[in-house]
Amino acid sequence: MSILRSVLPITYPVLxxxxxxxxxxxxxxxxxxxxxxxxxxxxxxxxxxxxxLKWLGRRWRFITPSEFEAxxxxxxxxxxxxxxxxxxxxxxxxxxxxxxxxxxxGIRALFFVATDFIEQTDAVAARRFICERLKAGVNPDALPxxxxxxxxxxxxxxxxxxxxxGAHTASHQQLCSGVHPEVMRQEIVGGxxxxxxxxxxxxxxxxxxxxxxxxxxxxxxxxxxxxxxxIYSGLRGNNLPHPQPYALRRDSQTPSxxxxxxxxxxxxxxxxxxxxxxxxxxxxxGSLMPANQRTAGGMRQKEKS
Numbered sequence: 001m002s003i004l005r006s007v008l009p010i011t012y013p014v015l016x017x018x019x020x021x022x023x024x025x026x027x028x029x030x031x032x033x034x035x036x037x038x039x040x041x042x043x044x045x046x047x048x049x050x051x052x053l054k055w056l057g058r059r060w061r062f063i064t065p066s067e068f069e070a071x072x073x074x075x076x077x078x079x080x081x082x083x084x085x086x087x088x089x090x091x092x093x094x095x096x097x098x099x100x101x102x103x104x105x106g107i108r109a110l111f112f113v114a115t116d117f118i119e120q121t122d123a124v125a126a127r128r129f130i131c132e133r134l135k136a137g138v139n140p141d142a143l144p145x146x147x148x149x150x151x152x153x154x155x156x157x158x159x160x161x162x163x164x165x166g167a168h169t170a171s172h173q174q175l176c177s178g179v180h181p182e183v184m185r186q187e188i189v190g191g192x193x194x195x196x197x198x199x200x201x202x203x204x205x206x207x208x209x210x211x212x213x214x215x216x217x218x219x220x221x222x223x224x225x226x227x228x229x230x231i232y233s234g235l236r237g238n239n240l241p242h243p244q245p246y247a248l249r250r251d252s253q254t255p256s257x258x259x260x261x262x263x264x265x266x267x268x269x270x271x272x273x274x275x276x277x278x279x280x281x282x283x284x285x286g287s288l289m290p291a292n293q294r295t296a297g298g299m300r301q302k303e304k305s
Contacts, residue, residue: 008269009260015267032081033071033239034060034266035232037211037250040091041101043146045255050101055259056083057105060266064108065164065205072230072243083266085109086232086250088168088207089134090117092148098161111158112168112207112232115191117149133172152198159201166205167192167228175208175220184220189227207232211250213277218284221246225288233281235274236265246285249278 023029041049056062060083063071068084070076085102087094090113102109114133120126126149127140135143150158155165169175170191175184188206196203206224208216211234224231225246237249251265264270 004270005261008264009258011269012260012264012267015264015269019267030241031078032266032268033068033078033084033243034082034237035068035084035086035239035248035250037234037252038085038087038254039089040093040144040147041097041255042093042144043096046097046101049097049255050105052253052255052257052259052262053101053105053107056262056266059263062105062107064162065110068110069204069230072239072245072248078240086112086166086207088112088209088211089172090114090150090168092150092154093146095150095154095157098158098163102163103161108162108164110164110166110205111155112166112205113150113155113195114168114170114172114209115195116171118152118155118195120149121151123148155199159199164205165195165199165201165203166207166230166232167195167203168207169209170194172209174210174215175217176214177217177219179217179220181219181223184223188220188223192227204229205232206230207250208234210234211252213281221284222288225285231285235278235281237271237274237278238268244282244285246288247278247281249274 060081061078063078063082063084065084067076071078071082085107087109094111098109117126117129120129127143127147130143130147131138131140159165169187171187173179173183173187175187192203192206206228208220213235216233221231229245230248231246232248232250234252235249236251239249253262253265
């Protein structure tokens with residue numbers, strides 16, 4: 001992957017020019033809808049992250065979780081390439097990012113948190129959780145000093161700032177086929193129900209931990225589909241023209257990624273590697289959606305109230 005990351009930035013100008021030409025020459029060309037996935041943003045990376053946001057803002061429109069929902073549900077169609085910003089796990093740095101970086105930029109994001117991580121009240125226990133559940137095998141003494149968890153009050157602040165909280169299981173458990181169904185249910189449904197009860201607000205979005213294809217299963221998706229309206233992986237890809245609400249793609253990035261690399265990923269330079277996996281993910285999602293909620297393109301048609 002390091003070789004790929006060194007080559008992809010070179011392709012960005014070509015990909016960008018090619019997309020521009022296709023849109024000029026084709027009346028059927030549509031905007032892209034992509035989701036960016038971040039985890040921790042270290043304080044030392046704040047300047048780099050802000051630079052990324054400013055650079056992306058010249059090319060993309062940042063949309064809110066509510067606007068993303070409307071597009072996925074077929075109620076709206078973006079007029080330009082659009083980005084939803086998401087953060088996984090529940091690191092304390094997420095609150096600082098929201099307060100000091102996203103708020104001035106007018107960006108509203110979606111934060112996926114592991115409920116057990118949020119409930120850690122002891123700093124030592126929180127760091128142990130990181131080593132055991134988020135960064136398996138890492139020695140606690142090797143963790144960055146700033147790696148801590150957000151609290152319930154932190155999540156309340158995020159909501160007051162206009163951000164959305166999503167579920168990320170109870171304990172950041174892998175949800176592959178070998179996991180017992182009851183364990184899956186406790187992780188997916190139990191974790192989200194605790195999250196919702198503490199927030200006092202609906203939790204409608206869910207992201208699989210780890211996000212790679214071997215970390216989730218059709219069985220887990222079936223359980224999640226009974227509880228959530230929107231389900232996300234960590235598989236790269238464009239979510240238009242036919243977004244699957246139970247199989248939403250995300251592009252994982254870090255604040256240290258250079259702009260041409262970031263741009264290349266968002267222009268689809270690596271999508272071919274994920275296309276076969278996304279096809280399976282879409283098939284699973286389509287089989288779980290009630291027939292009366294499907295449209296010809298596979299999108300969900302929400303019931304009218």
